[in-house]
Amino acid sequence: MSYQNLDSFRDPEVAKTLSGLIAESCQSPMRIMEVCGTHTVSIFRNGIRDMLPEDITLVSGPGCPVCVTDQKEIDDFIQLARKKNVILATFGDLMRVPGTQSSLQKQRAQGRKVKVVYSAFDALTLAAQNPKKKIVFCGVGFETTAPTVGACILEADRQGLKNFFIYSAHKTVPPALDALMSMDTVIDGFMMPGHVSVIIGADAYLPLVEKFSIPCAIAGFEPNDILASILTLVQQKEAGESKLENTYSRAVSPIGNKKAREVMEQVFDRVDASWRGLGVIPGSGLSIREEYERFDASKAFELPPARSAAPKGCICGAILTGKKIPPQCPKYKIECTPTDPLGPCMVSSEGTCAAYYRYHGAITKVY
Amino acid sequence: MSYQNLDSFRDPEVAKTLSGLIAESCQSPMRIMEVCGTHTVSIFRNGIRDMLPEDITLVSGPGCPVCVTDQKEIDDFIQLARKKNVILATFGDLMRVPGTQSSLQKQRAQGRKVKVVYSAFDALTLAAQNPKKKIVFCGVGFETTAPTVGACILEADRQGLKNFFIYSAHKTVPPALDALMSMDTVIDGFMMPGHVSVIIGADAYLPLVEKFSIPCAIAGFEPNDILASILTLVQQKEAGESKLENTYSRAVSPIGNKKAREVMEQVFDRVDASWRGLGVIPGSGLSIREEYERFDASKAFELPPARSAAPKGCICGAILTGKKIPPQCPKYKIECTPTDPLGPCMVSSEGTCAAYYRYHGAITKVY
Amino acid sequence: MKDQSILLDHGSGGKLSNELINSILMPAFDNAILEAQEDGAIIPINQGRLAFSTDTFVVDPIFFPGGNIGDLAVHGTVNDVAMCGGVPQYLSVGLIIEEGFEISQLKIIVASMAKAAAAAGVRIVTGDTKVVPKGACDKIFINTSGFGFIPDEINLSASLAKPGDRIILSGNMADHGVTILTQRESLEFDAPIQSDSAALNTMTAAMLKAAPGIHVLRDPTRGGVGTTLCEIAKKSNIGMKIREKDLPVDQSVMGVCDLLGLDPLYVANEGKLLAIVPPEQAEAALEACKQDVHGKKARFIGEVVADHPGQVVMQTAIGGARMVDMLTGEQLPRIC
Amino acid sequence: MKDQSILLDHGSGGKLSNELINSILMPAFDNAILEAQEDGAIIPINQGRLAFSTDTFVVDPIFFPGGNIGDLAVHGTVNDVAMCGGVPQYLSVGLIIEEGFEISQLKIIVASMAKAAAAAGVRIVTGDTKVVPKGACDKIFINTSGFGFIPDEINLSASLAKPGDRIILSGNMADHGVTILTQRESLEFDAPIQSDSAALNTMTAAMLKAAPGIHVLRDPTRGGVGTTLCEIAKKSNIGMKIREKDLPVDQSVMGVCDLLGLDPLYVANEGKLLAIVPPEQAEAALEACKQDVHGKKARFIGEVVADHPGQVVMQTAIGGARMVDMLTGEQLPRIC
Amino acid sequence: MCLAIPSKIVDIQGVVGTIDLEGVTRTINMALLENARVGDYVLVHAGFAISVIDEAEAAQSLDLIRELAEASLAEG
Amino acid sequence: MCLAIPSKIVDIQGVVGTIDLEGVTRTINMALLENARVGDYVLVHAGFAISVIDEAEAAQSLDLIRELAEASLAEG
Ligand code: SF4
Ligand code: SF4
Ligand SMILES: [Mg+2]
Ligand SMILES: [Mg+2]
Ligand SMILES: [Mg+2]
Ligand SMILES: [Mg+2]
Ligand SMILES: [Mg+2]
Ligand SMILES: [Mg+2]
Ligand SMILES: [Mg+2]
Ligand SMILES: [Mg+2]
Ligand SMILES: [Mg+2]
Ligand SMILES: [Mg+2]
Secondary structure, three states: HHHHHHHHOOHHHHHHHHHHHHHHOOOOOEEEEEHHHHHHHHHHOOHHHHHOOOEEEEEEEEHHHHHOOOOHHHHHHHHHHOOOOEEEEOOOHHHHOOOOOHHHHHHHHHHOOEOOOOHHHHHHHHHHOOOEEEEEEEEEOOOEEEEEEHHHHHHHHHHOOOOOOEEEEOHHHHHHHHHHHOOOOOOOEEEHHHHHHHOOOOOHHHHHHHOOOOOEEOOOOOOOOOOHHHHHHHHHHHOOOOEEOOOOOOOOOOOHHHHHHHHHHEEEEEEEEOOOOOEEEEEEEEEEOHHHHHHHHHOOOOOOOOOOOOOOOOHHHHHOOOOOOOOOOOOOOOOEEEOOOOOOHHHOOOOOOHHHHHHHOOOOOOO | OOHHHHHHHOOHHHHHHHHHHHOOOOHOOEEEEEEEEEHHHHHHHHOOHHOOOOOOOEEEEEEHHHHOOOOHHHHHHHHEEEEEEEEEEEEHHHHHOOOOOOOOHHHHOOOOOOEEOOOOHHHHHHHHHHHEEEEEEOOOOOOOOHHHHHHHOOOOHHHHHEEEEEEEEEOOOOHHHHHHOOOOOOOOEEEEEEHHHHHOHHHHHHHHHHHHHEEEEHHHOOHHHHHHHHHHHHHHHHHHHOOOOEOOOOOOOOOOHHHHHHHHHEEEEEEEEEEEEOOEEEEEEEEHHHHHHHHEHHHOOOOOOOOOOOOOOOHHHHHHHOOOOHHHHHOOOOOOOOOOOOHHHOOOOOOHHHHHHHHOOOOOOOO | OOOEEEOHHHOOOOOOHHHHHHHHHHHHOOOOOHHHHOOOEEEEOOOOEEEEEEEEOOOOOOOOOOEEEEEHHHHHHHHHHOOOOEEEEEEEEEEEEEEOEHHHHHHHHHHHHHHHHHHHHOOEEEEEEEOOOOOOOOOOEEEEEEEEOOOOOOOOOOOOOOOEEEEEEEEOOOOHHHHHHOOOOOOOOOOOOOOOOOOHHHHHHHHHHHHOOOOEOOOOOHHHHHHHHHHHHHHOOEEEEEHHHHHHOOOOOOOOOOOOOHHHHOOOOOOOOEEEOHHHHHHHHOOOOOOOOOOOOOOOEEEOOOOOOOOOOEEEEOOOEEEEOOOOOOOOOOOO | OOOOOOOOHHHOOOHHHHHHHHHHHHHHOOOOOHHHHOOOOOOOOOOOEEEEEEEEEEEOHHHHHHHHHHHHHHHHHHHHHOOOEEEEEEEEEEEEEOOEEEEEHHHHHHHHHHHHHHHOOOOOEEEEEEEEOOOOOOEEEEEEEHHHHOOOOOOOOOOOOOOEEEEEOOOOOHHHHHHHHHHOOOOOOOOOOOOOOOHHHHHHHHHHHHOOOOOOOOOOOOHHHHHHHHHHHHHOOOOEEHHHHOOOOOOHHHHHHHHHOOOHHHOOOOOEEEEEEOHHHHHHHHHHHOOOOOOOOOOEEEEEEEEOOOOEEOOOOOEEEEEEEEOOOOOOOOOO | OOOOEEEEEEEOOEEEEEEEEEEEEEEEEEEOOOOOOOOEEEEOOEEEEEOOHHHHHHHHHHHHHHHHHHHHHHOO | OOEEEEEEEEEEOOEEEEEEEOEEEEEOOOOOOOOOOOOOOEEEEEOEEEOOOOOOHHHHHHHHHHHHHHHHHHHH
């Protein structure tokens, strides 16, 4: 698997064939939800919408961790940045997300120490190097990311670090999909998140497929991965089938990454969690277990309940559940732009509204 | 006493008269030492040398506190600047003085916190405003300055400040003059430091006058103050007299400022002190009394004896005792300039070598 | 402007930069030459016109593979003058140095400036040096300003692109920005990549000689190729079509972009240009560009169209289409 | 240079500044126009000459009685161009802004720049904006560069002073430097003084019209009148005699200087000039200067002499004489 | 949702691995991956290796896609 | 040795005095000086008033100097 081989998954001839097959197979309107924000971005960046028959509608799901992070959690990150002696470490994704009053970017401009890291492990290193500072890492992400944070907590424990803290806003995908299907959403098929699946394994979706009888395909992130998964979804639907197809078998096994899951289970408890737009979903959150609670920023710091209020007029909830698309939001492109985002779906680089804004002009089929 | 009145002490007509009288009175060579560096600078800045007969030689004495500060004390200031959590507060005068290895200016360039203040009281304010920092003030100066520092220690005591420290390198003038006269120096008259005299009072010099039978005049700092004092010194010498004349009676009384002396005595003990160029002079230093030793930086901080070495080839000692003038130093203007000073006499703005360098060209009598 | 305080993004070369410039600076300094918002000012003089430009360099780290803040500062202004069609001749240098900065480093930087100026055939004719207290600036910042006369027959402006024009990019995208990023402490890459920092005035002179009818020259610095094309599309009120497969990126640079989630289309370049050329002179312009030592990988990346004025559309490598928008704020390493 | 690292004094406008410039920058950028070390570059062009200058402004505080960093930045470069005999016409602006800086403050600064530019009759025609992370600069720094054409009959240079010339100072010394000092937190003065920051191009134009034979114009900024005179004496290899009694200082300004132990001769000015004028045009030049709103207190302060070349000698107010040397490093408040 | 890039492992020292991505190298954490070996391609997410790419599966997917393509070309 | 400048006291509040030096005002510390009153000229050294200028003595010195001057002028 080198970049040479990857090229096959990007081959325009193959893409043309796949999109032709999709058009051929598709006989009736179909709404496919790509659960994962990275899929959303890949679809837009590669211009895939442009290659699909009009009958196929791609709707974006709740798979951008920044977008589904609850307003209170964002406000807590901001409260943490304001604490004395704290260096807040975060993935770049969170920097611009508007909290009720401020954002991490604005906190930094006011002189708070906010540091963008590429890995939770970089935050751990920061803690080891700055024994007099408290390093707090903003833990957001799904099953792909949570084990990396868990591994850092175990390592901090081994090193005996006393100045390393995690605020865990991690969430898990299957309960959210279950909740979504139980709502009044119209989804005819799921494109499943490839890298969450790497960890949880393909089999983790079997209960969902069974319970809701819905076509599902696990997809990689190259354009032809995505087209292939759409093709299988269309074929299933047209054949009246509801299966789980794994079109990303080079990375996703039926059982996933057991070691990563063990780390996750060792460090986190499953708890109810509040998702933006979806409300509280039972068992969908990961909180730090009692055994490691000395690393838990939500316990180590006083975080008086802020008056968190989701941005007025933002229909992120409807967007994240696939009920609406951004152009249906009255704020879209008017009061809400990437420069001045109102909701997180506009700020996250993989947020649905941002992707629409950036890549989706009036112009399609121009070539 | 407004600036209008001050003008009389700067009147060129008066100056011309006085210099004429000096020339008239002066019948034989005379070496007058202006003890005080501020006199040295005033003499140069006003071009007074240019107005005196050739028979009169003005030599500069040990009255620049920066110049006579022992190398070890300078090195201790630098050690203090290097201490963690310390803000070193200093009069601007000390910033550029070369220690054995570095200077405060260079320490600041390396990121140490060194702050120029106008008053020791500003350092006290700094301490009150920065309770988590230790503020160390570099105490240099003679009887004029020591009471101001003493008053700050009393105030710090009253406020209960725990983060305010003084390194006392203060010195007193009469013992130094006594020591000087006991050396092989040729001085025919003393121009006494006006502002030290403000504190210690004119009578403080009577023992010296008596012991060494030498003409003395307390002088103010306006050009005509200086000329008038020179005139009285010349007149004394020509008359074979040895008196103490107070030509600065508008500011200096026979008994001086009792309150200031009380503060000084309350806070400081008289101890032996090492003067650059003069060596150890008994009873010429002021160290903080036991009662206030919690404010004593030399006790609060560990200051391992540095290998202090006076700059090689610098003849500051001979300069400060009036034995030589800067042009007689082989380093003067060659290896030693205000830009790259070798000794403190070149760096202090009232240092003799700096004054010569700045104001004393080959050119005199050009107008 | 909605924000109350300056954010880093206001300096990103993207939309917030534009907003700052347009809502605060332009109205204040209000004049037609400035409003043209070219890379520099084009100034009519008694005989002929002058190109005049300024840039301040605050790159961190100040030494990086492929150059340092000194030669970068020379290249930057030389290029901006060249993009106006000027023949850069004279530069000024304004240094801001942090107290405590190593003289040895200053010497290296200044030597690089001198070398870069000599190589570009420009002279540094006036300067200014300020030293600020420790902590009041980050090591060293350099401003360069410069000007040069514009040959009479040359007329360049971002507002002159015409439908039918072809778009040339002189080489790989994103080398500079990615190089700088990989030098930051926390990212710790070991990458065989270096900044493309270079003076392009020889290239522009050759191109303008071969194709004096060139409509637009621009160096896609902050904001990258994507933002620069959008700016031109908006100013000329034309559309652009570009082809993803023709946008050259070094494979190592692409590797870093993939890992950090960056789009090379929006990453800074310091030795590349975009040329928008009427079709009849396009081949000649490309050929001249390719002859230059910094233009070997030059190629056509797209065309100007009458459709969708103000918008840049990209044919993706797999045959789809998507809009290319301006960069919003500095791209940050991300996991999503 | 002996020092290993940059000290604040290297930016003081005094000797260490000169040492830095002469030992590091000049050799590196090596060219005759730069070596002239005028306030800006004088550049021969096809027809005529251009004056070109740059300055970076890092004043702290950024707002002060009499102005702010914005109008100061315009005045500074306008004046340097004017001191070269140029008629300032075009300016560039390079902003470095600290993340978190208040936009409202930026607006005020930029408005002041615009006002100052309009008042001076110059246009800001190109610019650049950089934002650096919080802590990487101190609020805002501004570079301005500018140029203007020099009328054919004018020939100014610090190397052209001739024995017999008379020396004009256009007003009180030290207003700017002392104003800035009194604004620093720890000094806490309340003083009815303000910076003299002003554009002097109207004054220079009038003076050059009345006395086209003027030999030298200089604005005594950093380093003050004393340092500027020494520079001219050295470059022209002539001596100067000045009279202390004719050196005007505001009484309040003198009060602050006395209290802090500063010599106003070495304190910065931002709206004053020194003119060195052949005797036959001296009265006309002084008269023109006095007619200007910023030159009311102008006077002769001394003469150029053939004696003691390279040295400035002052007749003191009480009738003595002393040398005037260049400033060594920034003057600090002192007690001795 | 989760950027993860396939990269080649060129060194493993305990939990510290080194990846090579077209000449760019960087250390990553291997704590979440068992059985990875030098020479393997792994997916890297946020500085951690999370999965070994199964080359056989990759080849199989490609074959499948190619077959589809050829079938379609034959048709077309 | 010790710069000290004569300045007029325009206000005293406890140990805090305000001096006026040709329109420039600054607070100074009066702790070292007894009996100073508003209107007095004092010598200020390093932020502390250290001495009241005795105007009578000043006048007397001036008179003395002026006498000398006049005597000399008369001679010359
Ligand atoms: S466009 Fe903006 S306001 Fe509307 S849903 Fe998206 S983020 Fe919310
Ligand atoms: S000239 Fe320099 S070396 Fe000589 S005595 Fe003075 S300070 Fe020392
Ligand atoms: Mg520019
Ligand atoms: Mg540029
Ligand atoms: Mg300058
Ligand atoms: Mg720094
Ligand atoms: Mg440019
Ligand atoms: Mg100037
Ligand atoms: Mg200049
Ligand atoms: Mg200037
Ligand atoms: Mg620019
Ligand atoms: Mg700051």
